[in-house]
Amino acid sequence: MGNARGFLTRRKGGKGWHWTDIVTWVWLIGGLIVMFGPAVWLTFSSFKTPAALAEFPPSILPYVTQQVKVDGYEKPLALFEAKMPDGSTQVLAEVRRVGIVAQMVDPKAPGQIIRVNIADRQPVREIAFATENYTKPFTQFDFVQYLWNSVFVTVTATLITLIVNSMAAFALSKYEFKGRNAAMLVILATLMVPLSVILVPLYSIISTVGLFNNLWGVILPTVATPTGVFILRQYMLTIPDELIDAARMDKASEWQIYWRIILPLTAPALAVLAIFSVVWRWNDFLWPLIVLSRRELYTLQVGLSIYSGELNVQWHYILAMTVVTMIPVVLVFIFLQRFITTGIAGSGLK
Amino acid sequence: MAPSGSPKGSLEPKASASPMDRLAGLALAPVHLIMGLADKPLRAWQKRTGIGGMALFFLAPNMLIFGMFVLLPIVINIVYSLTGGTALFLSERSFVGLDQYRQLFNCANYLDAMTCQEDAFWTSLDNTFWFVVLQVTLMILASLITALILNRELAARSFWRAVFFFPVLLSPVVVGLIWKWILQRQGLLNFTLLPFGFEPHTWLSDRGFAFGAAVGVSIWAHMGFYTLILLAGLQAIPKDLYEAAQMDGTRPARIFWRITLPLLMPNLLVVVVLALIKAVQVFDEVFILTGGGPGTSTLFLTQYIYETGFVSQPRNAGLAAAASILMGLVLVVLTLIQLGVGRKNEAKGKR
Amino acid sequence: MGSITLTNIQKAYGAVHVLHDINLSIEEGEFVVFVGPSGCGKSTLLRVIAGLEKVTGGDLFIKGERVNDVSAADRGLAMVFQSYALYPHMTVRQNLAFGLENSGMAKAEIAERIGEAARMLEIDSYMDRRPGQLSGGQRQRVAIGRAIVRRPTAFLLDEPLSNLDAELRVSTRAEIAALHARLKSTMIYVTHDQVEAMTLANRIVVMRAGRIEQVGTPLDLYNAPANRFVAGFIGAPHMNFIEGEVLGATADGTTIRADDGSLIAVPVASTEVRVGDRVTLGIRPQHIALATGTAGIEAKVRMVEALGSETVIHAETLGQKMLAIVPGQRLLTSGDTIRLGLDAAPIHLFDAAGLRLATSGAQH
Structure with missing residues (x-):
């Protein structure tokens, strides 16, 4: 505790509080709440039953009203703590509600109906995780299929991205040839052309080559990322050319030089690109939305958006599936965040 | 390190091989096999075409994909914008010249979107303009403040940096849904x-x-990225400059205006242009959050293109293409500014 | 093992010519050192032989076979690089094996060759480490080992000692000499350090600005440098040069007026010298003696380096600096006046173009 306090109040020079210190900590704590809060809130909400979700004001933890089986009643009845006229409190099960009066029974003596004003009773609640929010979409809807599609697109696109981009980066960093500058220029130019500008013609090309409603139609246009080529090329430029000379003297073919010397030595940059690519492809939305029009081909992102756009939004399922969609990204964040931040700070700009 | 005894031993490292290494080796075995198999034909190719041929081989897949999915679409886009009709394939479309552009620009009063033939286009343009202005200004301000705070002597700085970076990784769909959930009537x-x-x-x-x-959520989702870049710029400013200023008794505000800001300016400019480029294309998270509504109050340019080209009946690919080319022109200008800024920075760095 | 012959080799990058008409014949088993100042083209020449650079003119023969269009991999040569160029992600053993695996050699033979090289170079205790875990000297050995296992036609070594500290450089130099004596293979060695060249080479090739200045045994170059450049480059410290105009040339000697006007008579004669020619005298510091009486030329001591076994005297005479190395210890201080005796010294004469003139007279 003392440690935590020392940690939280550590300041420059150990002098008294300056107003900038207060601003700093208000901003940071505020940031912590605003940045993490929504996702945490969503996660808590995803374990609530539809009834609990409709409650206002909402509770933070997922509560459900306790139910009990009472003799003589088919359905389980909800348990309430009722204030009796004599001032004592008693746990009763509610049979039905008429206006402001609830008809209740004592679960131990179910024969006698007790009438209680609804203002005098409080539901007996327990924490319960509505895990069916998670299991149902997977068992009854197509979410397993969506999940599989997303995984397939992400993994395949990332692998192809790594291979294709590293090959191009190798050629552009280690070979002198006519048209190298032209090739660099073409790649540079593609930085200027985001997807939203070429939506319509790209769609017609994908249709022409028969990749409409095909996961490959989602994968292929995304794999030749200029950013990837740049990151890898910058890194490969730092590998000494003497190593390549040495390999040539060692009777290695150019292809061997690529995959036995260059690729292993580019591993750190490849890792950064792989992480980026996984996050990008997992999160892709607009393009899959256009290319995929059959339900069984939807990726998680498309599936989610379609479900959330339906008339009677089933929030309990949507929330749970949003959490599922978030999981890989959160894992990347927890374990690989350092890689990404240094990757952006190091190569994103310079 | 244990010295390996027999010089006649196997080629695989023994003494230093941990179980992890072995696992990795096992996992890589098929990769090695495939790459090895590819070697034979490629050696033959190298023999025939030399180093130049190999350069071509390494570059070809990337260039093919670029050509097919980026360069070709750009050309087709221009053709699309000059043709009319509802057909998807170029051969079935009729040449209409600049009609699509004329339709976009057909307005009685350019200050009032409702007087235009394509009022949705002008509404989306208007919305996008205000979105860009508000979002970029506020986001850069927030990012700059955050970066300045993170640049102070702070315990666990990387933790706090990560806090602000977290939403950047979330998918737009997740971002949209999270905030839709929070902003609804029974929401947080x-x-x-x-x-x-x-x-x-x-x-x-x-x-x-x-x-x-829409503005707030997109700031929430993206500010971490720009904070990171600005923070890197701040940390690149040599500490002794601050120390020298302190020795001179310079007031903190003056240090900020006279040292920090000028030295951060190159990064700041790049960040502003990057943010502009992103903001012009705003779509995903807002589409999920509001669907463009209520009414057309959050209808942005990309959504207009998407809906004109894919959702509306009949689809109007020509009009969507024309609108996207106009948007592309704006982006090209912004990108050229960015490249210019970047080059100027590089020249400065060399001096 | 094999001979290497270069005829009229040219190399140009666009309009920039880095090698001009190189003609050289290297015998089987010879240790040849390319030496010269940086940028003289010696490394380029080595890379041309290796096949890492394509020649733009001339022919290159290895074992009598023209190899201009043969790739580096197929020339049967092995190279030791200045930076060692060990594959950082492979262990020492994998580094040695890589080239052999590429030529499709059987595993057993690879292991045998590696074992042999490891014993020879005493590197077997760190065969499973990566280059990053080795010291500079150890990496050096591995780099040599990687060449040895290949059993190449010839070894090409590109400044292999330049990344080692002074002490290690001397001992490794001796080991390379021993290695050559043992393997008896052709070795071509590039360095800018003339001491390395003198100690290692059977023959030295002195290069400057893309041309060969002189080829010869170390002592040939030392005793009879073909021109002023070679004379200045070979031998440490550098040869002293005195420039002047010939006043008299007889069969017994030559009299020269130095640029400051003073006269100097040396006991060497050349039939190629005419009165009035501009010439340069060259005298090695080690060949200058301290003279007494009126012999020799007067000089002022500027600085004295007492090394114990010998004394290095920085002197000034005839309007220029002169270096003299005399054996033993001398009690001299800056400002003293001494006399430098040149009588016993082998003195070289170079003409206005820097070419050495044939001399007779008091020679070694």
Whole structure:
């Protein structure tokens, strides 16, 4: 505790509080709440039953009203703590509600109906995780299929991205040839052309080559990322050319030089690109939305958006599936965040 | 390190091989096999075409994909914008010249979107303009403040940096849904405001609030990225400059205006242009959050293109292409500015 | 093992010519050192032989076979690089094996060759480490080992000692000499350090600005440098040069007026010298003696380096600096006046173009 306090109040020079210190900590704590809060809130909400979700004001933890089986009643009845006229409190099960009066029974003596004003009773609640929010979409809807599609697109696109981009980066960093500058220029130019500008013609090309409603139609246009080529090329430029000379003297073919010397030595940059690519492809939305029009081909992102756009939004399922969609990204964040931040700070700009 | 005894031993490292290494080796075995198999034909290719041929081989897949999915679409886009009709394939479309552009620009009064033939285009243009202005200004401000705070002597700085970076990784769909959930009538925001005497409000049904939410949510989702870049720029400023200024008794505000800001300017400019480029294309998270509504209050340019080209019946690919080319022109200008700024920075760095 | 012959080799990058008409014949088993100042083209020449650079003119023969269009991999040569160029992600053993695996050799033979090289170079104790875990000297050995296992036609070594500290450089130099004596293979060695060249080479090739200045045994170059450049480059410290005009040339000696006007008579004669020619005298510091009486030329001591076994005297005479190395210890201080005796010294004469003139007279 003392440690935590020392940690939280550590300041420059150990002098008294300056107003900038207060601003700093208000901003940071505020940031912590605003940045993490929504996702945490969503996660808590995803374990609530539809009834609990409709409650206002909402509770933070997922509560459900306790139910009990009472003799003589088919359905389980909800348990309430009722204030009796004599001032004592008693746990009763509610049979039905008429206006402001609830008809209740004592679960131990179910024969006698007790009438209680609804203002005098409080539901007996327990924490319960509505895990069916998670299991149902997977068992009854197509979410397993969506999940599989997303995984397939992400993994395949990332692998192809790594291979294709590293090959191009190798050629552009280690070979002198006519048209190298032209090739660099073409790649540079593609930085200027985001997807939203070429939506319509790209769609017609994908249709022409028969990749409409095909996961490959989602994968292929995304794999030749200029950013990837740049990151890898910058890194490969730092590998000494003497190593390549040495390999040539060692009777290695150019292809061997690529995959036995260059690729292993580019591993750190490849890792950064792989992480980026996984996050990008997992999160892709607009393009899959256009290319995929059959339900069984939807990726998680498309599936989610379609479900959330339906008339009677089933929030309990949507929330749970949003959490599922978030999981890989959160894992990347927890374990690989350092890689990404240094990757952006190091190569994103310079 | 244990010295390996027999010089006649196997080629695989023994003494230093940990189980992890072995596992990795096992996993890589098929890769090695495939790459090895590819070697034979490629050696033959190298023999025939030399180093130049190999360069071509390494570059070809990337260039093919670029050509097919980026360069070709650009050309086709221009053709699309000059043709009319509802057909998808170029051969079935009729040449209409600049009609699509004329339709886009056909307005009685350019200050009032409702007097235009394509009022949705002008509304989306207007919305996008205000979105860009508000979002970029506020986001850069927030990022700059955050970066300055993170650049102070702070315990666990990387933790705090990560806090602000977290939303950057979330998918736009998740971002949209999270905030849709929070801003709904029974949502967290109303709950938080309850103690302050606010009545629950359906925020996203309110035109003004919906637009504000679009701006706010996209700032929330992206500011971490720009904070990171600005922080890297701040940390590149040599510490002894601050120490020298302190020795001179310079006031902190003056240090900020005379040292920090000028030295950060190159990064700041790049960040502003990057943010502009991103903001012009705004779509995903806002589409999920508001669907463009209520009414057309959060209808942005990309959504207009998407809906004109893919959702509306009949689809109007020519009009969408024309609109996207106009948007592309704006982006090209912005990118050229960015490249110019970047080059100027590089020249400065060399001097 | 094999001979290497270069005829009229040219190399140009666009309009920039880095090698001009190189003609050289290297015998089987010879240790040849390319030496010259940086940028003289010696490394380029080595890379041309290796096949890492394509020649733009001339022919290159290895074992009598023209190899201009043969790739580096197929020339049967092995190279030791200045930076060692060990594959950082492979262990020492994998580094040695890589080239052999590429030529499709059987595993057993690879292991045998590696074992042999490891014993020879005493590197077997760190065969499973990566280059990053080795010291500079150890990496050096591995780099040599990687060449040895290949059993190449010839070894090409590109400044292999330049990344080692002074002490290690001397001992490794001796080891390379021993290695050559043992393997008896052709070795071509590039360095800018003339001491390395003198100690290692059977023959030295002195290069400057893309041309060969002189080829010869170390002592040939030392005793009879073909021109002023070679004379200045070979031998440490550098040869002293005195420039002047010939006043008299007889069969017994030559009299020269130095640029400051003073006269100097040396006991060497050349039939190629005419009165009035501009010439340069060259005298090695080690060949200058301290003279007494009126012999020799007067000089002022500027600085004295007492090394114990010998004394290095920085002197000034005839309007220029002169270096003299005399054996033993001398009690001299800056400002003293001494006399430098040149009588016993082998003195070289170079003409206005820097070419050495044939001399007779008091020679070694």
